[in-house]
Each structure stands twice: as structure tokens, then as C-alpha cells.
Amino acid sequence: MTAKNPDILQALNPADCFTLAMDEQIRRENMPGSLCGFALELDKMPDVAELTRRIEELVQRFPVVQSSLQQRGRRFYWCRRQQPRPIFFQRHCPATDAADPLRTYILEHINRSAEPREAINPLEFHLLSDGARHLFFMRWLHPLCDARGADLILKYLNTADPGQRQSFAESEPLVDVQLRKFSFWQKIRLFLKAKRHIEQLDRYRSIVPLQRDLPARRLNYSTHRFSAEQTRLINSLARRQVGLTGTSLYYIGCLMRALEQITEQPEGDAYCVPYAFNLRRQKALTPLLGNHICPLFAQVPKPLLANRQRLFEHLKKQNAEVIRQQIDYAFLPAMWAASWLSLQKHGEQLRKSYHHGTERSSFWFSDIGQPDSTTENFCQAGVTGMFHLCQISTPPALALLTCQFQKQLTLTYNFLEPLYDQSWLDRLHIAMTRELLNDHPGETAGTTNHPHDE
Amino acid sequence: MKDKLRKFIFQELLFVADPEQFRDDQDLLEAGLDSMGIMRLIMFIESEFGVTLPDEEIEPDNVQSFDALERWILRHRQ
Numbered sequence: 416m417t418a419k420n421p422d423i424l425q426a427l428n429p430a431d432c433f434t435l436a437m438d439e440q441i442r443r444e445n446m447p448g449s450l451c452g453f454a455l456e457l458d459k460m461p462d463v464a465e466l467t468r469r470i471e472e473l474v475q476r477f478p479v480v481q482s483s484l485q486q487r488g489r490r491f492y493w494c495r496r497q498q499p500r501p502i503f504f505q506r507h508c509p510a511t512d513a514a515d516p517l518r519t520y521i522l523e524h525i526n527r528s529a530e531p532r533e534a535i536n537p538l539e540f541h542l543l544s545d546g547a548r549h550l551f552f553m554r555w556l557h558p559l560c561d562a563r564g565a566d567l568i569l570k571y572l573n574t575a576d577p578g579q580r581q582s583f584a585e586s587e588p589l590v591d592v593q594l595r596k597f598s599f600w601q602k603i604r605l606f607l608k609a610k611r612h613i614e615q616l617d618r619y620r621s622i623v624p625l626q627r628d629l630p631a632r633r634l635n636y637s638t639h640r641f642s643a644e645q646t647r648l649i650n651s652l653a654r655r656q657v658g659l660t661g662t663s664l665y666y667i668g669c670l671m672r673a674l675e676q677i678t679e680q681p682e683g684d685a686y687c688v689p690y691a692f693n694l695r696r697q698k699a700l701t702p703l704l705g706n707h708i709c710p711l712f713a714q715v716p717k718p719l720l721a722n723r724q725r726l727f728e729h730l731k732k733q734n735a736e737v738i739r740q741q742i743d744y745a746f747l748p749a750m751w752a753a754s755w756l757s758l759q760k761h762g763e764q765l766r767k768s769y770h771h772g773t774e775r776s777s778f779w780f781s782d783i784g785q786p787d788s789t790t791e792n793f794c795q796a797g798v799t800g801m802f803h804l805c806q807i808s809t810p811p812a813l814a815l816l817t818c819q820f821q822k823q824l825t826l827t828y829n830f831l832e833p834l835y836d837q838s839w840l841d842r843l844h845i846a847m848t849r850e851l852l853n854d855h856p857g858e859t860a861g862t863t864n865h866p867h868d869e
Numbered sequence: 870m871k872d873k874l875r876k877f878i879f880q881e882l883l884f885v886a887d888p889e890q891f892r893d894d895q896d897l898l899e900a901g902l903d904s905m906g907i908m909r910l911i912m913f914i915e916s917e918f919g920v921t922l923p924d925e926e927i928e929p930d931n932v933q934s935f936d937a938l939e940r941w942i943l944r945h946r947q
Contacts, residue, residue, distance in 0.1 A: 658927050
């Protein structure tokens, strides 16, 4: 294909197709597609000349970051643009009385009106300042890379030594590498295993907290950072309740319980939450671009929510069972097969519970753990905070994104207005905080026992 | 045993620039071994070495280095 079409830079791998299907689902709600963002809060302006040089080098080495996403036949490809568009923007956002100008800018750029897929920049960098505060905002279109890849791009830009930057290289998509390890019959068996697993999940009707029948208008976000001391406590609680292997499951379980508390009589039988297993080896510098993930589902029937211990035991057991039975790998052939469907059909397969015909996901979730990209400095500016954003399908219209940056847990709730609003999110966060810090009465100010606890 | 553990961890779970230089007492958690990685590692150990590792022993002390992993596995092999 590439030989016949010299403008084609790269084909989408099956995991990219999965994120593209979600892009389509979001677009069908008249929202701008699967745009995601990382924001670094800086204590001063970085070295702009050096940053510009490194971005230019990134574009030169990985032209796909400046390409156009195009459909050829049934498949999608990153294609070279005839007229490349700039991807680095600097903006002075003067402070106004009305609103936080940096936040307003970010919201405008994550909510920009839907552009055709071919036109949108897959990657953009925005350096913002209102004079007193400085922010480096990276926005990407999800089929370009997953959150870990986005973290690697930031790491690339923050690597001062040109020799070390050369060690970031592209290689074959890990999804394809893994799929090639399976024989044809293995693929079929695994595909059926994944299908049976989904059918099991579909025995329960998912709880979707959102019950309002309103069109989505725009994405908003709410960021909360816990102190280092609180984070230590949360980590120790997570370790105690879910074990060393389940910090992400701890966050998921806590949010399920928090939602259950603030949602009046939620309809449905179980919370069902997609999370991703990442095929990259931790700390691997390559492959930088493309998605290297596979969706898994955490599901908790309602009766298990009342007791924290039972809830976390269930989540841990479910996760262990997924790995023991290799259901995580079984999803790879399923993802490969789905990549041949139309985007609409692919999205329906992912989202709809076919026993009930309703939305499968109660909320979206992503945990990037401890980001690699920045420690304390970014291009000679101190980094004081980090958060991330993602557009979401409706329903569930709610996503929780987490990271532990400089030993502080940051939660970013992403939500679609007017389906959810800030006051609802505030109530949710109060309940979530109580859940995250639970079971340590007296050790942390404000920690309370939950009435559901035994 | 350590060779098998090293091969699995460096091929499947953890990227380090020079695996040969990674010492047996060096901290795997510091190097980036995460929760999903630990889960996979435990499944690998159980199938490869024929042991069952109790959930309550999945602690940093037992998984933080190749030395610690070997001690943990040997305790359950006897």
C-alpha cells in the first residue's frame, strides 16, 4: 500500500482503530472527537528557543505527528499533508476579571468545533502564559497515541541530550507483534474466549449514573490534588485493600462507591468500567506513537458495593482471573477482528450491552501512574503540577483520569455539560475523597468512616 | 531461576537500557515495575516454578529485587 501511495506514512493498528471508533462515537454527539490533553503547570517560562528546536526535531523524525488521518477503502492511514500546518503555538492570555484565562484557553482548544478528521492536527503544543502563571498544554487525537505514548512525547521534549533523544525510535506496533505470536487457530480460540467474557459481563445491566436526556454541549474538567501525606495514606490503603497489584482498581472501586452514594436510586445491576492493559514494557522508550493498549472491564454487582473489603476482593479476584485465563490477550484478536468493521458498528460493539441494548460503561477511567516525562523541571522551568483531559462519549459523559506526580495523587474529573455540572462534581469529589482516605480514622484530618462500612 | 526471572521481566515487563548491568539486589519497583506487571510476574512464577504464592505475601519486600523474588519462591518450594 505504501509503495503505491507514497503519501501514506503509517497504517492504524487494531488498538488505534479501537480509539478511532471512540472518536466516531464522540463525533456522533456533535462533539469534536477523541481529543486528549496533558497540561504541565510551570513556575516560569521554559527555554522557548530550545523547546522549539526539539519540537522541530520531533516533527522531522516522526512526520506522522504533523500528518492527516484519512480513509482509503475500508482502512485508515496517517498521510503526509501537502501543506504541513504548524503544531506549536505560543499565547499570552491576559488576565481578566471574568475567568481564568489559561483554563478558558484549554477548554476552547479541547472543545473546538468539530473539524473533519482529515483536517485536524493529530498533535499540538500550546505554551500559555498570563504573566504570572505558565502552562504547557499538549493536545493529541487519540488514534495517534495512548496516554503512555503522550507521556513519552513529553519525555522526548524534556530530554536535553540529543544522543539520548535518538534512542526514542519507532518500531512495529506491539499489538501486531503480539498478534503474530498466535497461530490462526489460537486467534479463533482467543476471540471466542473474549466474546464469552463479554457475554458474561452483559448478564448485568450496567449502571450509568447519568439519567438526563440532554445533548452534550462541551467538556469541562475539575482537578484535585492530594497532599504528599494524603497520597502516602491512599497508597497504603490501596496496598492493604487491593494489594500491591491493584492501585488502579482501588481508585475504580472508590469511585464506584462514591457514585453509588450521590446518585439517587441508580438504575441497573452493576458498575462496569473499562480500563486498559498496556502492552508496553514499563519505561520503554519505544514505540513512541500508535496505541499499545487493550481494553479490559472491571465489573461490580451492586450488592458488593456496600462492603469495601468484599468490593476490593472482588475487583482483585476478577483482575487476577482475567490474567490467569489470558482474557487480556484474548481481547487482542477481538480488537483485530473489530478493526474490519465500520466505525459505527465497531463503536456499538464496544459500547452496547447486547443483552440489554444499553450503554456498557458506567464511566471511563485512565491511570497513568507516575509519569515519566517530567520530574521537577521541563525545559528549564520548574513543574508544579500536571493534569490530563479526554473527550468522552455520551453516555457515560464522565471520566476519571489519575496520576501520581511528585508523590501527589491528582484526580481529574472530565465531564460533559450540561449532563453533569460543577456542583454535582463537587459532591462526587467529597464522596470520593472520603472513600480514598477511608479506614484510617484519626490519622488524617477530615477522614471519616463511611456509613456503608462495617 | 534468576535467569528465567530476568528474561521474563526484561522481555515482557520492564525496559532498562542495559539489563546486564541491572544488579540482583537493585530495586525493581523503583525501576518501574508496576501493579499490572507484578500480577503478570506472579502468574509467570506460579506456572514456571510450580508454586502458589499467597496473596497476603504480595508485598514490596518480596518483589522488590531478583534476590527477594528468589528467596520468596524458594520459601514456597520447600
